[in-house]
Amino acid sequence: MTPLVAVAHGSRDPRSAASIHALLDVVRSLRPELDVRGCFLDLCAPRLHDVLREPAVVVPLLLGKAYHARVDVPAAVAESRVPAVVTDVLGPDPRLESAALRRLSEAGVSFGDKNLGVVLAGAGSSHAPANEAVARVARRWARESGWAGVEAAFASIASPTVPEAIERLRMKGATKIAVSSWFLAPGLLPDKVATLAGDAVVARPLGDDVEVAQLVLDRYDFALARQTVAA
Template identity: 80%
Template sequence: MVAVAHGSRDPRSAATVHALLDVVRSLRPSLDVRGAFLDLSAPRLSDVLRGPAVVVPLLLGKAFHARVDVPAAVAESRVPAVVSDVLGPSPLLESAALRRLAEAGVTFGDSSLGVVLAAAGSSHAPANEAVASVARRWARESGWAGVEPAFASAASPDVPTAVARLRARGATRIAVASWFLAPGLLPDRIASLAGDAVVAAPLGADIEVAELILSRYSEALAEERTARSA
């Protein structure tokens, strides 16, 4: 498996990705798990992808990087690699995000609380809608005053707009859930706009995220074997 993340100038991002892959390795010690990045961090995918592999994009949605950058990088490598689906959407990601909220002191059923589900944002509308769909589901099931999606770039609403909408619904306190895999520029931007809100940590080296990575790997491998036998 070659797990490929976006990459960041922030060293916390790569460190978190490597810690997450250590969890993956602990779950399946017999699997050769290697990490790579599309940009800004080392090693690059082209430096790691040197032979047959399943490439698992450590991306939470099907935005530009998933639809264009990863396939292009794999094609450029000229090796027989299979690309799995991205990580999101998935109940396992939601579970991890809710666990980060709980660690920040948030509880279900608090009708005074409004929650912002903060994500990177994309010019690809379906990627943003996937985040909004998670927010709507949480709003139905949580007992909170409301849940609003917000985006760090390329899409609206932004965090202040989402907070204002929640305040209008009667929320007296705000918490921000993180739809980010690792720390970096965009999560920091979200936090800087959150004011006095409680801000949950990114998903990080979570065991359910690690399980999801292995699931995507296995699904891609099974699909490839089915295609070969057809």
């Protein structure tokens, strides 16, 4: 069976790697017969070239199509000199949104509160379409939630910032603020978001949510089926 090689960005924060490994444990529990290998682009071990030793399907554990997805992952695969199919990134997908909403619920957010304002906080990118993908989710939540408002915000590079988004929500009448984490794992940027959020409720990253694990497997299955058809 073709191995699934899941590659995350990597972080100096040990919580990040632990969260990625926990997610992959869920993936393994859903598909015990599958060889699932985790690795990182940078800052953590093992690196991609350490685990990509034979033809495989590489699933980038990235939420959007920013620089790491467009440049770093293909370059790392090419450097390994091992034939591999690289899947699409995890986002956009409704299951990521479901996971983010579950994290808000776990943080004690009441979804029926019409005074609630929600910040959907992502990393931020110099690649505008990656930021727009997050903003699109925020706009959809704003239309469908019944909350006072939903605003996208970014931890770096892009705007608005978390404080700016909170101010926009207060201007819309929100008296309670919650921050939804559009991050896969803990690290420097999620910590920055939590600090900037002040006394707002901050949900934890998506991490080992079962729907995220199912999404990883779906990316793998789709790439493998497409490869079989092409052959």
